[in-house]
Amino acid sequence: MIRRLQQLEKAASALEPAAVKRKKTRDKVIAYGEDFLKGIDSLKAYDYTADKGVGLLDSPVSEQGLDIDQVLALLRSNVDTHGLNPASGGYLGFIPGGGIYYSALGDYLADVTNRLAALFFGSPGAVRMENMMISWLAGILGFPATAAGNLTSGGSIANLIAVVTARDAKGIDSKKIPASVIYLTQQTHHSVQKAIRIAGLGECILRYMPMDSRYRMNAGELESAIRSDKQNGLNPFLVVASAGTTDTGAVDPLGKIGEIAAAEGLWFHADAAYGGFFILTQEGKIKLAGIEKADSVSIDPHKGLFLPYGLGAVVVKDMNSLRYSHYYLASYLQDAQGTNEEISPSDLSPELTKHFRGLRMWLPLKLLGTRPFVAALEEKLLLAKYFHREIVKMGFESACEPDLSVVTYRWIPKTGDPDDFNKRLAEEVVKDGRVFISSTVLDGKVTLRLAILSFRTHLKTIRLTLEILKEKVEGLEG
Ligand SMILES: *Cc1c(COP(=O)(O)O)cnc(C)c1O
Numbered sequence: 118m119i120r121r122l123q124q125l126e127k128a129a130s131a132l133e134p135a136a137v138k139r140k141k142t143r144d145k146v147i148a149y150g151e152d153f154l155k156g157i158d159s160l161k162a163y164d165y166t167a168d169k170g171v172g173l174l175d176s177p178v179s180e181q182g183l184d185i186d187q188v189l190a191l192l193r194s195n196v197d198t199h200g201l202n203p204a205s206g207g208y209l210g211f212i213p214g215g216g217i218y219y220s221a222l223g224d225y226l227a228d229v230t231n232r233l234a235a236l237f238f239g240s241p242g243a244v245r246m247e248n249m250m251i252s253w254l255a256g257i258l259g260f261p262a263t264a265a266g267n268l269t270s271g272g273s274i275a276n277l278i279a280v281v282t283a284r285d286a287k288g289i290d291s292k293k294i295p296a297s298v299i300y301l302t303q304q305t306h307h308s309v310q311k312a313i314r315i316a317g318l319g320e321c322i323l324r325y326m327p328m329d330s331r332y333r334m335n336a337g338e339l340e341s342a343i344r345s346d347k348q349n350g351l352n353p354f355l356v357v358a359s360a361g362t363t364d365t366g367a368v369d370p371l372g373k374i375g376e377i378a379a380a381e382g383l384w385f386h387a388d389a390a391y392g393g394f395f396i397l398t399q400e401g402k403i404k405l406a407g408i409e410k411a412d413s414v415s416i417d418p419h420k421g422l423f424l425p426y427g428l429g430a431v432v433v434k435d436m437n438s439l440r441y442s443h444y445y446l447a448s449y450l451q452d453a454q455g456t457n458e459e460i461s462p463s464d465l466s467p468e469l470t471k472h473f474r475g476l477r478m479w480l481p482l483k484l485l486g487t488r489p490f491v492a493a494l495e496e497k498l499l500l501a502k503y504f505h506r507e508i509v510k511m512g513f514e515s516a517c518e519p520d521l522s523v524v525t526y527r528w529i530p531k532t533g534d535p536d537d538f539n540k541r542l543a544e545e546v547v548k549d550g551r552v553f554i555s556s557t558v559l560d561g562k563v564t565l566r567l568a569i570l571s572f573r574t575h576l577k578t579i580r581l582t583l584e585i586l587k588e589k590v591e592g593l594e595g
Pocket of ligand 1 (some may be wrong): 272274276288306359388389
């Protein structure tokens with residue numbers, strides 16, 4: 118037995134590379150990252166390739182390892198040169214973010230030290246740090262210091278946690294589901310409908326509220342719908358407002374919705390996954406006023422705080438509601454649970470063991486302070502206004518000035534179907550690859566979107582986008 122143990126220890130020793138080997142491997146990885154960042158301005162925002170990196174499949178996991186050069190070559194030729202490049206400032210489709218470098222260093226440290234951020238007992242420091250990040254978010258949203266929350270993998274899970282918390286706080290059990298009503302709009306992000314289904318609320322009544330001409334929920338209609346539903350013996354319990362819709366960047370009238378929800382006894386969830394961080398700017402504070410009335414808010418640091426993918430957040434005003442939906446007791450954890458100075462993330466979310474996500478947010482905030490973030494967010498709002506002004510000058514149809522940093526616009530061609538034309542225009546821009554834009558359907562019409570949220574997007578990027586659009590429109594019209 119002892120001999121076998123010694124053999125196995127030796128055979129497994131590669132799992133703990135020596136300092137020299139670590140350095141050699143690390144240097145190559147760092148060099149790869151530096152090479153990527155050195156070329157970031159000239160890298161395509163979308164790489165249109167025929168094979169889409171299918172070569173990766175030729176190198177399956179096997180008993181024998183490869184060396185780092187071979188592995189990085191696989192990554193370069195099959196992963197990092199195909200499809201969307203979210204790190205590019207020219208990424209102006211869907212909702213960009215960017216991925217600031219200091220977060221990568223935070224992830225690196227989190228992975229090397231591998232703290233157990235799930236439980237206060239396991240890592241008081243990591244849990245304190247994550248709770249500090251939540252308190253900071255609560256503060257910028259105007260929530261009281263007693264609010265709690267969780268750093269999630271993204272906005273979808275944040276919305277799920279909020280919907281589950283609302284369900285339990287309003288006592289929606291299986292008997293009540295068929296008569297219970299949720300209010301939202303057709304512009305509510307699909308992750309909310311997904312959350313409703315996953316939370317077992319698929320058989321609730323979903324009321325899609327009418328919107329004004331700028332795709333914002335009509336609060337007056339909300340009030341009458343709730344009253345008439347109550348008169349008809351139904352059970353209105355949740356209203357979901359968008360603090361920046363994904364499609365058009367529209368902000369629902371949060372203040373009015375908050376007043377109605379409070380008066381009628383509904384849970385008020387604000388989905389600010391995209392728009393939330395604009396509250397750090399003067400203009401955003403005005404646009405998002407009323408968000409402090411929400412019972413819960415989703416806000417994505419991997420969008421408006423420019424962090425790399427993998428960080429959303431949910432903040433809930435009443436900690437007990439959040440805890441009630443997520444607490445647990447496990448005999449094997451009896452030494453680690455119990456009352457502590459700080460509440461543990463595992464008591465407030467579906468997760469137990471998880472990545473120490475706080476560090477990727479804390480490190481950049483501590484190194485840089487909030488000032489450069491605020492400046493970048495204000496820059497995005499102004500770039501969106503600039504783009505809107507210029508696109509109208511060029512002859513595009515663009516109904517409204519953007520609420521935040523998403524601009525919608527379409528070209529009406531001299532002849533032919535405008536929907537086909539705008540679809541082809543988007544395709545031409547994406548094929549060109551210098552910038553990436555996306556399209557949507559608004560009021561049944563194919564409409565182009567420009568979403569500005571990467572910290573790498575600046576005036577020159579927007580000017581380039583305007584040039585490309587002009588060139589492609591002329592090409593298609595010609
Ligand atoms: C992006 C987005 C989501 C989903 O967030 P993920 O981080 O992609 O899971 C939800 N709501 C809104 C408004 C969004 O923009």
